[in-house]
Amino acid sequence: MRKLYLRIYLAVVASLAVFAVVAGLAWRSFGQPWWSDDTLTTVARNVLPPAAAAQPEQQAALERLARDLRIDLAIFAADGSRLAAVGQPIDPPQRAGRQRGMRMPPVWAARLEDGRWLAARAPHRGGPGIGLVFLALILAAIAVGAYPVVRRLTRRLERLQRGVTALGEGDLSARVKVEGRDEVARLAEAFNLAAARIEQLVGANKQLLAAASHELRTPLARIRMAVELMKERADPERKRSLEQDIAELDGLIDEILLASRLDAGTGLEAEETVDLLALAAEEAARYDVQVTGESLTLRGDVRLLRRMVRNLLENARRHGAPPVTLTLRDGELAVCDAGPGVPVTERERIFEPFYRGARGSGLGLSIVRQIARRHGGEVRCEGNCFVVRLGAT
Numbered sequence: 001m002r003k004l005y006l007r008i009y010l011a012v013v014a015s016l017a018v019f020a021v022v023a024g025l026a027w028r029s030f031g032q033p034w035w036s037d038d039t040l041t042t043v044a045r046n047v048l049p050p051a052a053a054a055q056p057e058q059q060a061a062l063e064r065l066a067r068d069l070r071i072d073l074a075i076f077a078a079d080g081s082r083l084a085a086v087g088q089p090i091d092p093p094q095r096a097g098r099q100r101g102m103r104m105p106p107v108w109a110a111r112l113e114d115g116r117w118l119a120a121r122a123p124h125r126g127g128p129g130i131g132l133v134f135l136a137l138i139l140a141a142i143a144v145g146a147y148p149v150v151r152r153l154t155r156r157l158e159r160l161q162r163g164v165t166a167l168g169e170g171d172l173s174a175r176v177k178v179e180g181r182d183e184v185a186r187l188a189e190a191f192n193l194a195a196a197r198i199e200q201l202v203g204a205n206k207q208l209l210a211a212a213s214h215e216l217r218t219p220l221a222r223i224r225m226a227v228e229l230m231k232e233r234a235d236p237e238r239k240r241s242l243e244q245d246i247a248e249l250d251g252l253i254d255e256i257l258l259a260s261r262l263d264a265g266t267g268l269e270a271e272e273t274v275d276l277l278a279l280a281a282e283e284a285a286r287y288d289v290q291v292t293g294e295s296l297t298l299r300g301d302v303r304l305l306r307r308m309v310r311n312l313l314e315n316a317r318r319h320g321a322p323p324v325t326l327t328l329r330d331g332e333l334a335v336c337d338a339g340p341g342v343p344v345t346e347r348e349r350i351f352e353p354f355y356r357g358a359r360g361s362g363l364g365l366s367i368v369r370q371i372a373r374r375h376g377g378e379v380r381c382e383g384n385c386f387v388v389r390l391g392a393t
Contacts, residue, residue: 009150051114059084078115093117172199255363262370283309293328308371311364341383
């Protein structure tokens, strides 16, 4: 049983049930009326008439005593014959000992100084099942009363768990309601403080990254303008190399900004129905790559999916060898080349940002994985093939 509230609830109810059963058994085993043999002898000496009194006088005295004590009483002669009785019948003292072992209230018998016997028994108030029914009712009442208390505590823990899960999935605004003043409430306060601090740090980092990227674009624009102005006098080879460096730096800034936006976001910015085969064909045409396969329709962000396909094709063009192929079949998009492929030891690490390995460095493949996961899918490397599985509609 995995639910915490059920475990706590059942533990409480079981403990109370054991306590109730033990208390009932102890009461049944050790509970005794207020009288004893000595008490009965004292009462008889002061209340009952002499042994020589007539039977009606003894009956009347016994009735007065029974009315005040509310018990069954009987007087027996020395030979065991009944002289008077009130209430339920009581056997002669010679058989009273056997009654103690029966499922009925015990009989206390006292021998008087004149040879008579006085026997007493508390009225029988029900069968043995009455006590069990009473205990069952008590247990049911406790169970009904304990459930909302236990459930209220664990429900707060469940809300806290949902908040932690939301924060772990990227929702930096996730907070939980603080209820009460106990340890759970203090834990919720600590979580809210930590979440607020994380949101603040990530926000500051995002702003710093955006500002730095913006500042980098300004000198890039000036360098590009200077290259255009010196077009007539510059060495063509040197100019072409400088333009390539500027393009790479500009592309890196775009990837940094996109990766930052994917890290900070929790969902798709624009979701619509996309034909992935048509989208892949459009991007493949820019790289002169043939596309084969079957149509796949899904809900997603067109710009992100286009960027995912473009990064895979760019990676194959830069670090692989022709021919490059793009195939879409059985819900999977595969981009393959004729290069040596990625070693097994690097096939997971290659998706880390700026990892330097068999396929170069940068953010391209890291962004591919982020986009695939944002669409409920995953990407894997199979040597010289990169395979993306996305959920279709």
